[in-house]
Amino acid sequence: MTYSFISPPNAGRFVLSNATLPAAAVAGYEAPVVEGLVRADIVIADGVISALLPAGGAPVELAKSDLKEGMVWPCFADMHTHLDKGHIWPRNANPDGTFPGALEAVRADREANWSAADVKKRMEFSLRSAYAHGTSLIRTHLDSLAPQHRISFEVFAEMRDVWKDRIALQAVALFPMENMADAAYFADLVTVVREKGGLIGGVTRMSGDLDSQLDMLFRAAAENGLDVDLHVDETDDPAAETLKAIAQAVLRNRFGGKVTAGHCCSLARQDEETAKRTVDLVAEAGVAIVSLPMCNTYLQDRYPGRTPRWRGVTLFKELAAAGVATAVASDNTRDPFYAYGDLDAVEVFREAVRILHLDHPLNTAARVVTTSPADILGRPDMGRIAVGASADLVLFSARRWSEFLSRPQSDRVVLRRGKVIDRSLPDYRELDSVVGA
Numbered sequence: 001m002t003y004s005f006i007s008p009p010n011a012g013r014f015v016l017s018n019a020t021l022p023a024a025a026v027a028g029y030e031a032p033v034v035e036g037l038v039r040a041d042i043v044i045a046d047g048v049i050s051a052l053l054p055a056g057g058a059p060v061e062l063a064k065s066d067l068k069e070g071m072v073w074p075c076f077a078d079m080h081t082h083l084d085k086g087h088i089w090p091r092n093a094n095p096d097g098t099f100p101g102a103l104e105a106v107r108a109d110r111e112a113n114w115s116a117a118d119v120k121k122r123m124e125f126s127l128r129s130a131y132a133h134g135t136s137l138i139r140t141h142l143d144s145l146a147p148q149h150r151i152s153f154e155v156f157a158e159m160r161d162v163w164k165d166r167i168a169l170q171a172v173a174l175f176p177m178e179n180m181a182d183a184a185y186f187a188d189l190v191t192v193v194r195e196k197g198g199l200i201g202g203v204t205r206m207s208g209d210l211d212s213q214l215d216m217l218f219r220a221a222a223e224n225g226l227d228v229d230l231h232v233d234e235t236d237d238p239a240a241e242t243l244k245a246i247a248q249a250v251l252r253n254r255f256g257g258k259v260t261a262g263h264c265c266s267l268a269r270q271d272e273e274t275a276k277r278t279v280d281l282v283a284e285a286g287v288a289i290v291s292l293p294m295c296n297t298y299l300q301d302r303y304p305g306r307t308p309r310w311r312g313v314t315l316f317k318e319l320a321a322a323g324v325a326t327a328v329a330s331d332n333t334r335d336p337f338y339a340y341g342d343l344d345a346v347e348v349f350r351e352a353v354r355i356l357h358l359d360h361p362l363n364t365a366a367r368v369v370t371t372s373p374a375d376i377l378g379r380p381d382m383g384r385i386a387v388g389a390s391a392d393l394v395l396f397s398a399r400r401w402s403e404f405l406s407r408p409q410s411d412r413v414v415l416r417r418g419k420v421i422d423r424s425l426p427d428y429r430e431l432d433s434v435v436g437a
């Protein structure tokens with residue numbers, strides 16, 4: 001077991017008293033808010049939050065764990081990951097840390113190694129880490145070039161079932177949109193995605209064919225009842241405007257499903273007016289945007305011998321201000337697209353606050369790894385603290401933002417259905433037999 005700062009009672013009914021909650025991740029509770037934080041007693045009965053009461057207001061006869069103002073968050077939602085690629089770094093590193101370097105290293109590794117057993121072993125390792133850190137909802141993209149789509153979606157469906165009581169899993173088929181030209185492949189891909197209950201995705205690129213590709217994608221999605229989650233404009237080239245084309249295609253096709261666009265880095269490289277027009281179109285089309293700050297700072301503006309001059313992230317604040325649903329997520333972990341990471345939403349949040357300046361004030365910042373991604377993923381029942389919700393909570397010693405954001409919070413306690421879980425992280429040595437050391 002890892003060191004924990006507190007040991008809540010192993011009781012059917014108990015109170016987490018004198019807790020500090022991020023108001024943005026709490027529903028149906030009114031109390032004075034100071035920089036986005038509220039005080040409360042949380043009553044837990046049979047694994048469910050049965051009451052939210054003013055701090056110190058819970059019945060005295062109940063077993064209590066006094067948080068002494070420590071924070072309590074809902075379990076996290078990580079809405080853009082790549083569990084199929086995770087942890088291949090020791091086996092196939094990115095030679096220079098660039099985007100082309102990542103593409104090539106992943107291609108080589110996938111073609112040589114991605115059997116069902118290999119994908120499963122690494123995916124499980126990632127899920128165990130995410131679970132230990134306090135995450136309960138994950139969307140992963142799956143590299144879906146033939147024949148990998150059939151292998152990875154099969155493993156995903158098995159993992160979704162095995163993990164269903166710990167982490168709710170969603171999967172998106174990731175493939176270059178040009179490959180839709182191969183009609184047999186695209187039809188098979190859509191079949192697999194529909195059968196496994198996934199989403200259709202893809203990487204958009206500027207080309208004369210983009211609009212017709214998007215029309216074909218949205219038509220296939222509509223006909224098969226699929227939502228869409230795309231990799232968009234992950235480049236420093238201001239001429240990359242596929243986000244605009246996506247918003248236009250959603251409106252042109254009157255697409256009724258949910259659409260998410262990830263990355264959208266080049267938006268931050270365009271002049272104000274060009275970017276503003278796209279932001280407004282994205283809002284009108286109802287496209288949700290997920291920013292991947294850790295991966296973006298790693299891959300973007302990386303040139304040999306040159307210090308990066310921009311942060312790589314999209315216009316997060318402008319999009320949010322325009323009414324666009326926005327969130328942040330992990331993206332890659334220990335693979336050629338991002339050499340580091342452990343699916344720890346606290347790390348993602350901390351880095352996002354620093355990179356995107358979500359601070360001063362931090363009033364609603366907590367939404368970006370809780371309510372916002374849960375809503376975008378169609379799970380408004382998750383990622384929030386509310387009466388009637390499952391007591392899936394993360395307890396911290398930190399009382400205020402300054403304390404929370406200054407340490408890794410390694411001594412946090414995770415409750416699932418009101419019970420403390422074992423937060424031990426899997427040992428990297430377990431992966432030596434598949435990826436080497």
Ligand SMILES: Nc1ccnc(=O)[nH]1
Pocket residue numbers: 082085231234295331332337
């Ligand atoms: N940032 C990324 C782009 C494409 N594929 C990935 O795995 N990651």
